Amino acid sequence: MAIQWYPGHMHKARKQIEEVMPQVDLVIEVLDARIPYSSENPMVGSLRGDTPCIKLLNKADLADPDITQLWLEHLDAQQGVKAMAITTSDMSQVNKIPELCRKLSPHRDQPDKAIRTMIMGIPNVGKSTLINALAGRIIAKTGNEPAVTKRQQRISLKNGIVLSDTPGILWPKVENEHSGYRLAVTGAIRDTAMEYEDVAMYAVEYMMQAYPQRLAERYDITDMPSQPIEMLEEIGRRRGALRGGGRIDLHKASEVLLHEIRGGKLGLVTLETPDMIAEEEVxxxxxxxxxxxxxxxxxxxxxxxxxx
CATH class of the missing domain: 1.20.5 (Single alpha-helices involved in coiled-coils or other helix-helix interfaces)
Structure with missing residues (x-):
């Protein structure tokens, strides 16, 4: 199943970003640390051109720290890019961002010249929460579902930085089908635009390969099933997702698994590595x-x- 979600307001937002980009000194792109590649909008690279970019791997407190380090090294090797892993609830990390902005914009680091930054990111990566943390007050609307922000707004911080907030945008066609599934697993795509059972099957197959012990511990499984469908059924059985006659409700079991992955109930999980992506891109x-x-x-x- 190809997972695509590109509502009309995203196309409008892209055109607006294109118009104002020449006036931007620095781009801050917020990524999901669990899927740094799949949450990286390829349109951002073409829109920003040579403009320096800070790539923030947000939700690092939900991601596998060893793999996050691999991604930081991978992203830092890109031209004009500096990567940083953060959790928006940790202000000691958030407070390092303005300093990094100044380092990457030395030509604007003067009292009378504000650093004009544009903050970008796909839906549900925590962009609005980050803006509120940077501003020290509630400015951007937040929510647990994608595409809460629908329009641009400019926010002046007290430290000589002006943020242009933009709506979370995906891109018209996700060519790598693995990325489509990973976006769905982490909640970047509306639940109404995906098939729960299909996405859960993808997620459970990956977890069985990469983090089998997490599944065993979370769902108290001693005899691990060999097939993803059997594992999903076992999760449903353990969580009481049953229909008449004792049949497993796969939709309910799928909801349980995906919500628990998103909430970090299965531990620190990353769904992709740089090596995996290199193979997939081929x-x-x-x-x-x-x-x-x-x-x-x-x-x-x-x-x-x-x-x-």
């Missing part, structure tokens, strides 16, 4: 090339038919 490029060839053949066949 496959995506192969699929893109195959599609290009098919499209060319289809176009040529259409031309031949018209000439007859």
């Amino acid at each position: 496959l995506v490029e192969q699929q893109r090339e195959e599609k290009r060839i098919k499209d060319e053949l289809r176009a040529e066949q259409y031309k031949k038919k018209r000439r007859r």
Whole structure:
């Protein structure tokens, strides 16, 4: 199943960002530390061009710290990028962000020149919560569902930094189907735009490979099932997700699993590594090339038919 979610307000937000980007000194992109690649909007790179960028791996308190370190090193190697792992509830981490902004914008570090920053990120990565933490007051509306922010706003901080907040935007087509699933697992896509059981099957299969002990401990399982569907059924059985006749309610079991992953109930979990992404990008490029060839053949066949 291909998971896509790109409502109209996201297209409008993209056009607005494109218009104001020339006046921006620095971009702050908020990522989900559990899925740094999948939560990284490829449009941000094309929109910001050479503008320096701070990539904040938010929700680091929910992510596997060893893998987070790998991602920090991977992102720091990119041109014009500085990466930092944070948790918005830890103000000692949040307070380091303005200092980093000044380091990356030395040409604006003067009393009479505010550093013009644009804060960007896909839905539900904690962008609004971060803005409120930086401002020290409630400015941006927050929520537990994606796409709460619908319009841009400018926020002047007391430390010589002006933030332009933008709505959380995805991109029109998520080519890597793994990224689509990971976005759904972490809650970046509206639940109404996905199939719970399909996404839960993806999540449980990954957990069985990467964190089997977490599943065993959380759901008190001593004899681990060998198949994802069996594991999901066992979770449903352990959580009382039953229908008449003792049948497992897979939808309810799926809700339990996804909500507990999102809430950190299965421990510190990261759903992707830099090595995994390198392999997946090769496959995506192969699929893109195959599609290009098919499209060319289809176009040529259409031309031949018209000439007859």
